[in-house]
Amino acid sequence: MPRILTVDDSATIRTIISKNLSELGFEIEHAEDGAQALGKLEEITVDLILLDVTMPVMDGPTMLEKLRATGNKTPVIMLTSESKRSIVSGAVKLGIEDYILKPFKPEELRGKVLKALRMDAAAGGATNSPADAAIAAVVPPTASGGAAGARQFIDVLVVDDMENVHKKLRTLVPETVSINGCVSAREALQMCQERVYRVVLVDLVMPDVNSVALMNQLRVLQPHAAMVALALRTANDIATEVKSQGFHDVLMKPFDVDALDEWRCKYFEVKDVLSVDDNVLSCGEFSGRQDKLDGYFSRLKNMCRDLFEKLASACYEDSIVDITRVPLHLEKLPRLVMDMDNEAKKFGIALRVVGNADVKKALNALVETASLPFFATVGEAKAA
Amino acid sequence: MAAAALPKIVPQLERIILAKIASGKLVLPVMPVIATKCMPILRDPDYQQKKLVALVESEPLLAAMILRSALSAIHGGAVVSNVDQACGRLGAQTLKALVVEFMTRELFRSTDVKIQAVSKKVWEHSLAVAHLARDIAALTGGIDGDVCYLSGLLHDVGKPVIAAMLLDCERQLSRDMPGWMTPDAWTATVESLHRKVGVAIAAEWKLPEEVAAAIRDCSDYDGANRKSAANVVRFANAIAKREGFTTGPVDMADVEALIMVGRSMIGSDDAVIARLAAGLADRVASAA
Numbered sequence: 303m304p305r306i307l308t309v310d311d312s313a314t315i316r317t318i319i320s321k322n323l324s325e326l327g328f329e330i331e332h333a334e335d336g337a338q339a340l341g342k343l344e345e346i347t348v349d350l351i352l353l354d355v356t357m358p359v360m361d362g363p364t365m366l367e368k369l370r371a372t373g374n375k376t377p378v379i380m381l382t383s384e385s386k387r388s389i390v391s392g393a394v395k396l397g398i399e400d401y402i403l404k405p406f407k408p409e410e411l412r413g414k415v416l417k418a419l420r421m422d423a424a425a426g427g428a429t430n431s432p433a434d435a436a437i438a439a440v441v442p443p444t445a446s447g448g449a450a451g452a453r454q455f456i457d458v459l460v461v462d463d464m465e466n467v468h469k470k471l472r473t474l475v476p477e478t479v480s481i482n483g484c485v486s487a488r489e490a491l492q493m494c495q496e497r498v499y500r501v502v503l504v505d506l507v508m509p510d511v512n513s514v515a516l517m518n519q520l521r522v523l524q525p526h527a528a529m530v531a532l533a534l535r536t537a538n539d540i541a542t543e544v545k546s547q548g549f550h551d552v553l554m555k556p557f558d559v560d561a562l563d564e565w566r567c568k569y570f571e572v573k574d575v576l577s578v579d580d581n582v583l584s585c586g587e588f589s590g591r592q593d594k595l596d597g598y599f600s601r602l603k604n605m606c607r608d609l610f611e612k613l614a615s616a617c618y619e620d621s622i623v624d625i626t627r628v629p630l631h632l633e634k635l636p637r638l639v640m641d642m643d644n645e646a647k648k649f650g651i652a653l654r655v656v657g658n659a660d661v662k663k664a665l666n667a668l669v670e671t672a673s674l675p676f677f678a679t680v681g682e683a684k685a686a
Numbered sequence: 687m688a689a690a691a692l693p694k695i696v697p698q699l700e701r702i703i704l705a706k707i708a709s710g711k712l713v714l715p716v717m718p719v720i721a722t723k724c725m726p727i728l729r730d731p732d733y734q735q736k737k738l739v740a741l742v743e744s745e746p747l748l749a750a751m752i753l754r755s756a757l758s759a760i761h762g763g764a765v766v767s768n769v770d771q772a773c774g775r776l777g778a779q780t781l782k783a784l785v786v787e788f789m790t791r792e793l794f795r796s797t798d799v800k801i802q803a804v805s806k807k808v809w810e811h812s813l814a815v816a817h818l819a820r821d822i823a824a825l826t827g828g829i830d831g832d833v834c835y836l837s838g839l840l841h842d843v844g845k846p847v848i849a850a851m852l853l854d855c856e857r858q859l860s861r862d863m864p865g866w867m868t869p870d871a872w873t874a875t876v877e878s879l880h881r882k883v884g885v886a887i888a889a890e891w892k893l894p895e896e897v898a899a900a901i902r903d904c905s906d907y908d909g910a911n912r913k914s915a916a917n918v919v920r921f922a923n924a925i926a927k928r929e930g931f932t933t934g935p936v937d938m939a940d941v942e943a944l945i946m947v948g949r950s951m952i953g954s955d956d957a958v959i960a961r962l963a964a965g966l967a968d969r970v971a972s973a974a
Contacts, residue, residue, distance in 0.1 A: 385907050385951065390943035401946035403909075410950065612824075619777035650777065 304349035305329040309339040311357040327515040336365025355382040377418045412522040461490040462505040487511040494523040505532045581618045587627040607645040614649035622683045624656040636668040654683045714890045720745040721789035728782045790839045805846045814931040818922035833915045837900035844880030921948030
């Protein structure tokens with residue numbers, strides 16, 4: 303595992319850094335000032351230096367200058383409460399990799415450390431921050447504004463050294479759910495840098511790797527993915543145990559069809575049903591068990607609310623909602639559209655609905671939905 | 687820009703302008719009347735479109751801008767045949783941004799070729815900063831996107847005003863002092879004074895303090911108020927410069943430093959910045 307040197311005169315900061323990075327499996331070395339750090343670097347080599355600016359004896363910029371003068375090009379992240387342009391600019395000229403302003407969030411520290419340690423593999427890679435997820439709705443698409451740096455979206459990553467586990471899962475889950483598999487931690491880290499996953503399944507018994515440390519590393523790269531442990535059936539309360547270790551959930555091996563169906567309903571059915579293109583929200587079809595239908599409608603409504611907020615932030619005044627593929631439930635469908643319209647109005651957004659003749663008939667059941675502008679196709683709605 | 691290279695008249699000019707600002711005697715551009723009338727209507731939660739339409743129709747340039755925007759693809763590209771329909775299509779929020787743009791754009795217009803050339807660059811840079819600042823505010827949350835947009839448009843507003851003053855001086859002096867000011871000296875004078883003039887304009891126009899803060903200092907972040915509009919504009923300003931929307935010579939290490947600090951201060955990452963910058967040139971070109 304890579305070794306990181308943290309140079310800071312505050313014992314508290316050194317402890318916080320140590321705690322956060324040790325959890326990822328890194329080896330941490332400490333120095334209280336620049337002079338002590340230079341001394342340490344004569345004895346050991348490190349893969350990354352986290353450097354404060356203001357310290358007694360020798361400050362960060364001086365230490366960095368002396369370090370570079372010796373030809374040492376170890377990546378450096380400046381971690382400081384100093385935000386003066388002149389100071390940071392001087393450090394940029396000496397080749398710092400990144401900058402973290404104190405106080406910082408653990409995710410920022412972890413994300414930037416991992417990025418700095420994988421400069422080659424991560425070149426052009428994107429982190430999957432909430433802002434990144436929201437940005438597609440905010441920045442209008444342009445001819446040149448395509449997918450520079452965008453990553454491929456995959457539903458599931460299975461990290462298990464037994465390939466037959468991947469194969470079995472593939473046979474039990476519908477083809478609509480995309481699955482990647484890998485048999486080692488190294489492969490998993492690589493894949494998590496290159497793609498975006500919804501669910502990451504991590505075998506609890508991986509050779510030569512602590513699965514919890516691996517999961518924590520993968521979580522930094524995939525902050526929005528659900529981390530699910532893969533465990534062998536046992537009499538112990540494994541679910542409680544893995545949740546206390548930071549996993550969202552557990553899936554037992556060998557796979558049970560019902561449990562797998564439950565798991566799939568939990569993570570995929572609803573999340574698959576809403577896509578966004580500009581100000582057009584397209585609801586997908588429902589393909590799960592009937593007892594999950596209420597959840598489907600309720601989550602669809604909640605997802606729309608969030609998206610209306612983003613559309614309003616992007617100065618959209620109207621939105622087109624395509625409900626052609628929503629199950630034709632005569633009670634739930636009009637109610638859903640009415641709720642959507644109410645949510646949209648809160649953000650000053652006018653709704654235009656797209657559906658077929660049956661959908662229109664269903665919407666005529668409520669006064670509120672019967673009066674909404676209705677179109678047979680998205681194209682017609684856009685032209686209106 | 688070495689200060690030593692500046693002709694003596696430059697510091698003298700600086701002193702005169704600063705003294706005029708301090709005594710309130712500097713003649714500053716006034717906010718266009720149409721904008722002062724439109725803004726209260728648009729800020730009203732019970733926004734009355736009819737009132738606005740009547741005002742807009744009295745200002746052909748603003749009316750044309752609103753019609754052009756309503757006809758653009760981003761708003762559906764459907765046919766609108768009058769200002770009333772256009773206002774209905776755009777909505778209060780977009781109209782507010784257009785009025786701000788209209789009143790700011792006026793400051794960057796000049797019939798003089800020299801000033802127009804400078805103003806065009808500053809205007810395009812300001813538009814880029816404004817667009818980026820509004821997007822960053824929307825992504826960050828809890829920051830007023832309108833204030834960020836306005837601050838972005840106005841953060842360099844002092845530049846064309848100083849440019850006009852210098853041209854006026856040149857007309858008065860060039861007969862006796864040909865070549866009185868080198869291009870470098872001209873740039874240095876504009877750079878050293880534009881923020882103070884910009885702040886004076888903000889006060890004259892009674893703009894919000896956040897806007898004045900963004901104009902006052904674009905070189906260092908305010909660590910005490912991480913997610914302020916002024917910080918968003920500083921971040922956007924650096925990104926715009928990296929994307930090539932500059933108004934003069936740029937130290938790229940400074941720009942990178944401001945982006946690094948801004949990313950951590952506001953909470954963003956490289957991917958977000960890349961996506962924000964994608965298509966920026968097209969957006970600026972269509973708004974310019």
